[in-house]
């Protein structure tokens with residue numbers, strides 16, 4: 151970590167004038183992704199986890215230009231679907247980890263087909279997934295995902311570690327590993343993931359507990375004469391969304407994980423998604439309507455839950471900043487920033503102090519690089535926004551703005 155590569159980039163650090171220029175050129179709502187920052191985040195991860203295999207969790211942001219930037223840094227890719235595997239390989243990743251959560255047969259067909267020519271390991275979280283892979287003639291590099299019984303993260307909806315949907319229950323792990331070994335799979339090790347957006351010290355304890363549980367299970371498996379040489383502890387590395395939150399200390403986290411791995415010291419794998427891309431992205435939006443009400447000033451903007459779902463889905467907090475040049479001279483008002491979608495959930499922020507917004511002002515929403523564009527939808531027949539890459543002083547279009555014609559493109563003849 152150096153002054154040139156700080157552990158956090160706050161919304162206030164983005165140059166307002168550049169964002170205003172991009173909005174003028176490309177319209178709003180607009181995602182802006184700074185690829186230099188993605189590389190910085192990758193560099194800090196590689197420094198702290200120099201001995202680990204790092205795979206980017208593609209689900210955080212699967213835009214081709216983002217994938218290419220991350221693939222170029224030498225990281226692998228963790229993929230949750232055949233679609234992600236295809237996109238990761240297209241972008242140049244030469245090492246893919248496919249995490250098969252309740253995998254559709256069509257996905258297994260596709261991934262097994264690709265595995266013939268590419269370095270793809272598969273992580274299974276259910277015994278019958280082994281049968282389904284064997285039926286397709288695949289018996290390659292395999293991880294068994296365990297349900298660690300340890301969950302953590304920013305919201306209950308992302309605490310996978312305690313959700314029975316994910317991973318083999320602890321007491322069944324040794325049996326599933328034996329079955330995989332007998333069937334001739336190349337069983338590398340165990341995998342576990344506690345949840346997403348793990349930031350504070352208590353949750354670091356959860357990370358320790360997760361690793362300790364996995365090591366316990368590795369020991370149990372060793373009792374059945376199968377030696378596992380690798381452990382993947384998933385992703386979940388949080389980033390500060392609020393000014394009051396501090397960034398993770400990656401060195402402390404790495405030390406805690408290594409300590410919990412103990413003497414057995416298996417090869418370590420991690421799968422961060424959010425950490426690489428969250429603070430590399432902002433969502434720029436324009437004010438349509440300002441409506442004083444007895445409760446709050448309702449600020450209607452052109453981005454909504456279809457562009458950034460996290461506030462509606464998880465009550466997630468994203469920083470919001472006015473990009474107007476005279477922001478300092480305006481009085482501060484309490485606002486609720488809402489989108490154009492016909493749902494009460496469609497608010498980007500509530501009770502937020504902002505320099506009094508006016509029609510046509512631009513606002514920026516922070517930490518929008520992870521699970522932003524990726525979770526965008528076309529609900530209310532709203533075309534998805536454009537995405538711009540900033541790269542070494544240049545800007546380019548990573549994804550063009552969707553059009554209303556695009557929305558009907560898949561419909562059959564009427």
Ligand code: LLP
Pocket residue numbers: 207210228249308310343345346347348384385386387421422423424425460464520521
């Ligand atoms: N590995 C596995 C097996 C995962 O399930 C996930 C995330 C990751 C890695 C990456 O987690 P990260 O490092 O990004 O926290 N849409 C939610 C996040 C859902 C994450 C699901 N799994 C959000 O916007 O907060």
